[in-house]
Amino acid sequence: MSISILLVEDDIDLAETVVQYLEYEEISADHAFNGEAGLNLARQSDYDVIVLDVMLPRLDGLSVCSRLREDGVDVPVLMLTARGTLDDKLAGFEAGTDDYLAKPFELAELSARIKVLAKRRSGETKKLVVGKLTMDLNRREAYRGEKLLKLTPTCWELLEVLMRRSPAVVSRSSLEEALWGNDRPESNSLKVHMHKLRQQVDGASDFPMIQTVPGHGFVLRNNESS
CATH class of the missing domain: 3.40.50.2300 (Response regulator)
Structure with missing residues (x-):
């Protein structure tokens, strides 16, 4: 490499x-x-x-x-x-x-x-940016454009994982492990939190940044480059 x-x-x-x-x-x-x-x-x-x-x-x-x-x-x-x-x-x-x-x-x-x-990205950044989506890790605030997103703690963690991994696809099992470790809740919990997150991130937009990749998981795409 x-x-x-x-x-x-x-x-x-x-x-x-x-x-x-x-x-x-x-x-x-x-x-x-x-x-x-x-x-x-x-x-x-x-x-x-x-x-x-x-x-x-x-x-x-x-x-x-x-x-x-x-x-x-x-x-x-x-x-x-x-x-x-x-x-x-x-x-x-x-x-x-x-x-x-x-x-x-x-x-x-x-x-x-x-x-x-070189095998990893830093965990020390104070801000994550993917297109018009921004997470300020110090202030614990997330925006899509000018809109402040109202995120639950679990949705915040979920979005942070997707942003850190973007544009890579993140598997369902990887997301569940990041959120709950070995103490995973019932099977539809990820689906419920993902639905809530999509409502905040993509609800008012013509372009869905959070996309499902059938058989693989989820990916956060940059709308400005799509």
């Missing part, structure tokens, strides 16, 4: 060494020298992982990560720093980073961590 990353690092020698090593690992890397350039690239392109140095010119790595999470960017972030104290790590996780690697580090370890992070 080819992996594409963004490396935001102001140490040119280190950045060149990292980029060259990762090429041998079939990991392609774009490089930004400062935080502002890194933030712009991260917003414009779709990367599998973002590798951020903490101490950067113009905009520090913690601020870059925090702004990306506020924008709803769910690309996993690996933070690099010369400071490896517990407080530094906690600050990184508070900003929305997914992993932490202190300098100096072994290139093989960096590559291994990138490959692990």
